[in-house]
Amino acid sequence: MQQFIREFIEDTVHRYKGKTAYRTPLIGFARADDPGFPRLKEVVAPSHLLPEELLPGARSVIAFFVPFTGELVDLHRRHPFVSREWAEAYIETNSLIDDICRVLSEALRSRGVRAAWQKPTHNFDPVTLASFWSHKHVAYLCGLGTFGVHRMLITEAGCAGRLGSLVIDADLPATPLASGEYCLERRGKNCAACVRLCPSGALRREGLDKQRCYRHLLDVDSRFHDLGLCDVCGKCATGLCALGVPGAKDESE
Ligand code: SF4
Numbered sequence: 001m002q003q004f005i006r007e008f009i010e011d012t013v014h015r016y017k018g019k020t021a022y023r024t025p026l027i028g029f030a031r032a033d034d035p036g037f038p039r040l041k042e043v044v045a046p047s048h049l050l051p052e053e054l055l056p057g058a059r060s061v062i063a064f065f066v067p068f069t070g071e072l073v074d075l076h077r078r079h080p081f082v083s084r085e086w087a088e089a090y091i092e093t094n095s096l097i098d099d100i101c102r103v104l105s106e107a108l109r110s111r112g113v114r115a116a117w118q119k120p121t122h123n124f125d126p127v128t129l130a131s132f133w134s135h136k137h138v139a140y141l142c143g144l145g146t147f148g149v150h151r152m153l154i155t156e157a158g159c160a161g162r163l164g165s166l167v168i169d170a171d172l173p174a175t176p177l178a179s180g181e182y183c184l185e186r187r188g189k190n191c192a193a194c195v196r197l198c199p200s201g202a203l204r205r206e207g208l209d210k211q212r213c214y215r216h217l218l219d220v221d222s223r224f225h226d227l228g229l230c231d232v233c234g235k236c237a238t239g240l241c242a243l244g245v246p247g248a249k250d251e252s253e
């Protein structure tokens with residue numbers, strides 16, 4: 001079944017015919033009773049859901065990362081504000097992730113497996129901004145990467161892209177957690193490219209001011225009203241870890 005799920009997600013992304021192009025998605029798995037899930041009530045918020053709360057009888061969790069292309073990352077990094085292509089990619093990819101979750105759930109149901117999921121974004125408390133189901137923390141538990149200074153997940157395909165996840169009631173082998181640190185600063189090297197790229201001052205080496213960041217995202221939204229709710233920025237996702245694990249090749253040589 002793991003192979004079926006992998007191929008389903010990869011095929012759906014490869015066959016996608018929107019404006020946005022993608023690299024090959026990454027897919028990881030965790031057991032629903034992984035002790036990391038209850039810890040998210042402390043790490044993220046007490047209101048963060050357990051897999052069992054999303055789907056009674058949950059056995060496994062699937063996370064996937066849909067990576068943007070280098071061209072889109074370059075375009076957005078060089079743009080003085082937010083490139084329209086990046087804003088469109090945010091909207092399109094959220095919709096693609098919704099479609100993957102919905103159609104994969106239907107395909108699994110025909111195999112006798114139940115599934116549940118949370119939408120790719122806007123599943124957070126509007127006051128505290130704490131997520132009820134943090135896809136990046138779920139993806140970490142599914143072995144897809146480690147966190148960077150920018151508080152995003154850095155995967156083997158970088159951090160520029162979008163994450164989705166589902167809970168199912170079938171057993172799947174878990175993917176081991178990513179080993180080591182993928183962020184240069186967290187490996188004791190100088191980088192902080194993400195901090196320098198942040199236009200609002202919300203991101204510092206010491207931490208992220210989520211409220212200040214979100215005010216900037218709402219400013220972006222006000223300039224892309226024709227696209228729908230477009231509270232996106234992600235300049236910090238266009239740094240050295242945008243497209244892969246920075247320095248990994250140099251260090252292995
Ligand atoms: S840009 Fe550099 S410091 Fe920031 S998260 Fe990526 S590797 Fe870490």
Ligand code: SF4
Pocket residue numbers: 197198199200201202203208212213214216217232233234235236237
């Ligand atoms: S999303 Fe934009 S405003 Fe928020 S931390 Fe990243 S670069 Fe800064």
